[in-house]
Amino acid sequence: MSSQTPVAQAAPDLSVPEPRKGLRGHPWLTLFSVAIGVMMVALDGTIVAIANPAIQADLKASLADVQWITNGYLLALAVSLITAGKLGDRFGHRQTFLIGVVGFALASGAIGLSSEVSLVITFRVLQGIFGALLMPAALGLLRASFPAEKLNMAIGIWGMVIGASTAGGPIVGGLLVEHVSWQSVFFINVPVGVLALVLGLVILKDHRAQNAPRSFDIPGIVLLSGAMFCLIWALIKAGEWGWGDAKTLGFLAAAVVVFAAFAILETKVREPLIPLRMFRSVPLTAGTILMVLMAFGFMGGLFFVTFYLQNVHGLSPVDSGLHLLPLTAMMIVGSPAAGALITKFGPRIPLVGGMVCTAVAMFGMTTLTTGTGTLAMSVWFALLGLGLAPVMVGATEVIVGNAPLELSGVAGGLQQAAMQVGGSLGTAVLGAVMSSKVSSDFAGNWTKAGLPGAPDPALKAAAEVGAVPPQVAQAPGMTPQIVDRIGTAVHDTFVSGMGLAFTVACVVSVVAAVVALFTKRGANAEAGAGVGHI
Secondary structure, three states: OOOOOOOOOOOHOOOOOOOOOOOOOHHHHHHHHHHHHHHHHHHHHHHHHHHHHHHHHOOOOOHHHHHHHHHHHHHHHHHHHHHHHHHHHHHOHHHHHHHHHHHHHHHHHHHOOOOOOHHHHHHHHHHHHHHHHHHHHHHHHHHHHHOHHHHHHHHHHHHHHHHHHHHHHHHHHHHHHHOOOOHHHHHHHHHHHHHHHHHHHHHHEEEEOOOOOOOOOHHHHHHHHHHHHHHHHHHHHHHHHHOOOOOHHHHHHHHHHHHHHHHHHHOOOOOOOOOOOHOOHHHHHHHHHHHHHHHHHHHHHHHHHHHHHHHHHOOHHHHHHOOOHHHHHHHHHHHHHHHHHHHHHHHHHHHHHHHHHHHHHHHHOOOOOOOOHHHHHHHHHHHHHHHHHHHHHHHHOOOOOOHOHHHHHHHHHHHHHHHHHHHHHHHHHHHHHHHHHHHHHHHHHHHHHOOOOOOOHHHHHHHHOOOHHHHHHOOOOOOOOHHHHHHHHHHHHEEEEHHHHHHHHHHHHHHHHHHHOOOOHHHHHHHOOOOOOO
């Protein structure tokens, strides 16, 4: 492809390596080693949400403090990903990965030992930074270790680990919080980190492209970090401030201005943080957009599903996680299968098919009601997992495979950053859709439930999460019958809002299927780009 950035070719013996007989640098052992570290970070993305109520009670934290436990991690991760990928390209992905593993495990242990919520938040930010070092480096190691014809299968298994860990977080977190303590949610990362470190020291081999970057674009790092912070912060706070609020609009405007300044700067420096010529590759650009749209629907939709299962159906965190097993199982089964399909047919057909399957699943979830049974839910959850699997694998391969080898770390950071932006955007936008629908439907559902007068405005917030506050039952003159009717109004309103949110997610998935038509296999991966071994 003429718009592709050429990759310097090395001598034949320095091409993408064949599988080794020894431990050091063996492709499949490399995959196993990085999967342990990736699992630790992916699991932490959802496992902590289950522990938040226990942390709040034990440390007497405010709601804002608890929100910062999640937001601090998300901000640090999103802001640092691309810069972390560049560090891997410069100093080697093996070293960056190992530093990320050690830092993440130490920060996790420090959280478990913390007696103040401020310390928990501080170490969560450090977790995000070290997690950002680890994730792009893992992809860089896979890209350099596997020959082109086996890379898709490797990324398929890598995607399976991420999907299974993300979906399994509520189950593991629920079991640990219920039967051990909230600290155990973080302490569990310490032995996992030790295992990942030992395997990494023994197995991982450093690979660097011959024309790897030798300098840093410090102004670019500052501008990109500032732009990402403004964007993610606006998305996080939009639900609280409102989309039309001056603060939300101000941060969004600042993000646009700083992104523009970053783009201008990148055209003028000798070794830019993100060479904009990367985006001359239509497949790479399409893969990045596809990753944003996929994460929009997946993470935004999953946010409501957990409330639906726990608050509307009254399930415990562990039972909620078990109800999501069809989604997890299909991602586990589907990701390696998707890797094989993409290797044989290229990414376009599996990606389009995956997003169509995801759109059908999202549409199916608009039919969920307060009385929907486990079997019906499982069908749509399984279909969603089946649709997401090829997209997680294929979009990652398209982004990383269409980038020059010396920028594989940046490409890995771009892939992860696209997921973070898409997930934040999905949660914020679908949350706003939910809030709007709740505002328009709650009064009608209140009357329909046979309740007199107008609903208490405070109950609108309850309807947005589908839960009736416990203090309602303690109000003067309240009877079990009235409480049940209030619960009916709240649950019906939540379900109607969730249905509209899934409708929007369905439309976004259809758009993503169209974007997938512009993807293709990475030309650099096919060529077996030259690699230098350190």
